[in-house]
């Protein structure tokens with residue numbers, strides 16, 4: 001058996017033992033259920049192994065030449081393409097996607113922009129510490145899950161950061177306090193012990209909690225006796241004590257706090273609170289960890305930054321990068337695109353109907369390895385190998401650490417990697433001298 005990294009989620013566990021003869025995988029040891037599902041995708045019933053083009057309203061299997069030609073034709077007829085996804089592919093594929101976007105004068109964005117990317121950019125602007133898994137294992141004494149349910153989304157995260165023994169401490173779980181702030185009692189609450197602090201906030205009242213904590217950090221005002229946002233006074237006092245007394249605390253932020261709100265900016269206020277606490281902290285600090293779901297959600301921002309010095313979304317005109325205030329959502333809302341290339345994601349399921357219906361109206365090219373709601377509306381479907389199992393590449397773990405993924409077996413039908421396919425599309429556009 002050999003050790004491999006799992007690409008089932010953004011934790012990229014590098015301790016998975018796999019038995020394989022190079023053709024089939026016969027045993028996987030150490031992966032959680034979600035990781036096992038990733039390995040099962042190799043032979044899943046909804047796997048796509050041939051390219052397809054929509055003809056008379058139905059997707060029909062075609063040769064690779066026909067599929068590439070059709071995709072190239074759509075790009076050549078487009079003045080304003082939209083490229084989106086790129087969180088379930090390697091950094092090399094992200095780079096190839098950006099190169100293609102430049103070639104076709106497109107707007108390119110990743111799943112991170114409607115997820116953790118919003119936090120990351122603001123946190124960096126404010127100079128807030130981002131921490132690593134290793135640092136939490138070795139030095140952490142306070143872990144706050146805010147709107148995050150890792151027990152179900154990143155199943156081995158708590159095993160690693162909460163239950164493991166640190167290198168610089170002779171103690172582990174017994175000195176780590178877990179605080180969970182969530183409107184519902186998620187599966188993650190099950191790991192809580194007597195000294196931990198479960199806080200059930202009223203739905204959409206996180207902002208009241210943050211504002212109260214900000215006031216308490218700045219002045220000696222008493223906490224209201226009736227509590228705030230459904231959390232009672234004693235628990236609020238305990239929370240404040242933990243926040244201001246931890247030596248190495250981390251707030252792990254999940255999807256629950258990322259949702260946009262019309263009349264306030266939760267992200268901004270939460271980061272301000274963190275800044276305030278860290279200014280007042282005398283012996284320690286609180287840092288941040290963002291819980292992205294897809295295995296390389298963090299990678300796109302790194303690639304965009306190193307290729308064009310810009311963070312996240314990129315827009316090209318006349319094959320040059322231009323400044324843009326647009327986002328994926330604003331582009332779709334205004335219908336400011338005439339075709340789309342979707343890579344490794346399913347926006348037709350994930351976006352609200354008001355947006356997905358607009359996306360479905362324009363020609364859509366999909367690069368993915370299994371059937372989704374998006375493949376049901378796509379004009380062209382181009383299947384690829386599964387990164388981390390059937391092809392290699394670099395990915396950034398959720399704590400921004402780069403990890404190399406390795407190929408274990410050959411893909412069915414000799415499917416290309418995402419990088420290989422995106423490069424092929426780029427080269428196909430070069431044919432005939434069009435630029």
Ligand code: SF4
Pocket residue numbers: 006007008009010011012013030031032033034035036154155156157
């Ligand atoms: S936690 Fe994520 S990376 Fe680790 S084994 Fe499970 S799915 Fe794979």
